[in-house]
Amino acid sequence: MNTSTEEQANNIIFKDINKSYSKGDNTVVVHDKFNLEIKSGDFVALMGPSGLGKSTLLHLMGGLDRPTTGSVEIGGQRIDNLSESKLTRWRADNIGFIFQSHHLLPVLSAQGNVELPLSLTPLNKKQRQQHAATALTLVGMAERAEHFPKELSGGQEQRVAIARAIVSDPKILLCDEPTGNLDRKTADEILALLKKLNNDFGKTVVMVTHDLKAAEYASRVINLEEYIAQGQQQCVEEELK
């Protein structure tokens, strides 16, 4: 019972999301009355053609962007109406980001990069080092802890980025094309790592990808094109009723 409540408490819920951008004199509508619920502990692959707003959804989930209208609720808390400072704090506590480009700081070693999010926590230096070492071990990069990004391969850099994303133990991992720049073998290793984090540590993983093979690692695949079409069909049917 408790587990179920806890799981529900970490669900990601989009309610009637509208998202549009101004482009010159025109307004580009990316999402219109979009609804979605992702259960806590799920591994969701968001797929579909470019331009449908997959990354936009990911950014809305991570509090990097706000919907024009509608609400984004995560863990029972609306995040779309939080102030900038509260949203920043919330991101630090709840979300781990993994991007196609790892965006590691070149001046810091792997250890330093992984320690970076922990500098926002009250942990002392020794604790930060221990946490970072644990995260690096988890992603199989313990031996490369003192290496700088330029000394690492693409796959290794992405592993360090994953270690950085999980080091502060967030509930949700948001991955935007995490294997987009990697060869098949390395991509599989990264995806297996994400699967492990989902299975063994209960992280909710939401991954935007174009790669069908990558989607096989997910427990739920959402083809956004079909999902939106279904949603529109449902809306029409509901209106007809």
Next chain:
Amino acid sequence: MSLFELVLRNSFRKKTRFTLTCLSVIVAFFLLTTLAGIDHALNASVSNSNQYRLMTSHKISITRSLPINYQQKIKALTGVADASYVSWFGGYFQNEKNQLAVMAVDHHSYFDLFDEYQIPAEQLASWKNTRTGLVISQSIADKYDWKIGDKIPLSSSIWMNKEGVFNWEFIVSAIYQKKDGTTDSNRIFFQHLYFDKARAYARNMASWFSTKITIDADAEKVSKVIDKLFDNSDAATRTTTEQVFVKEQAQQFVDMAMVIKVVLIAVFFTLLLIVCNTMIQVNRERLNEVAMMKAIGFSSISLVKQVYLESLLMLTLGAVLGSLLATLTLSQVQQQFIDFLPGIAISPSHYLTVLILAISAAGLCSLFPAITIKKLVISETLGAKS
């Protein structure tokens, strides 16, 4: 990984750019500190002068002489306590590189008016009784190893003596000490009486008069009375307080200082643009990193703080090195210019000004990056909308 460690690593990320920008900061603060040292010397000479002493020179130019009989006429005026006269001799020792500030003075009255020169009574008496006697400062005595009784040949590029030569023979009769560390300690004095008798021309004439007024006298009124007294004579006068006189003499340097100040402002403005541009460029190059740091929970304020500290590090380092270099240079220049412009020094408050300037400039240089960081949209910077 502390914030300061990150700032340090980011600062030295591009060493050549950091070094070149830092060099421009060093040059600017070097100029600022050097000017402060010169400014100190110019202001010191004005503030050390006496407001109870008047200076009377020829109305047209200080290079023109006045009859020495003006002394008695001035002394007779109400509000005047004493009056003396001086002629500029100039002079140098052995070669023209050793320029000296030598003056012929009325030996009866001069040191009564100028009591800031401390001379032992017996030495002063000896000087008054020695026609060719010199009064020199302790620093001059130390510099040239001159002692009382030494015969000193001095040359003048202005005054020829009756023998038709520019070489004059003197005897060191007295050595004065500085009273409070501010009195010009590079002057040398000898008797005007000897000067008048020995020089080939312009006898019974003096370069200027110094008048001591009584404490209750109004300096401006006495000045006007003196000038009015000689208004219709061949040698009309212009009288001011010593402070004004020194200020006017220093004005030529002050004007030069003003030019330097204007140049310095331009240099500083350019420096500000250079550092501003560097910080904008740095921020632009790291936009993805900044966006990532924002995404993982760094606040805009924390990121702006990093940019500010980076600017501050560069400016402070440049300011400290520039000021240090200027201080070392000035300590050498001070020795070279001691006769020409004494009092070159850096006041401790200048270093505080330097620090405030560096802190403020760092703030200004962080302004544009701060706006960019604040306005940065993470989703637009990190990923395309797919």
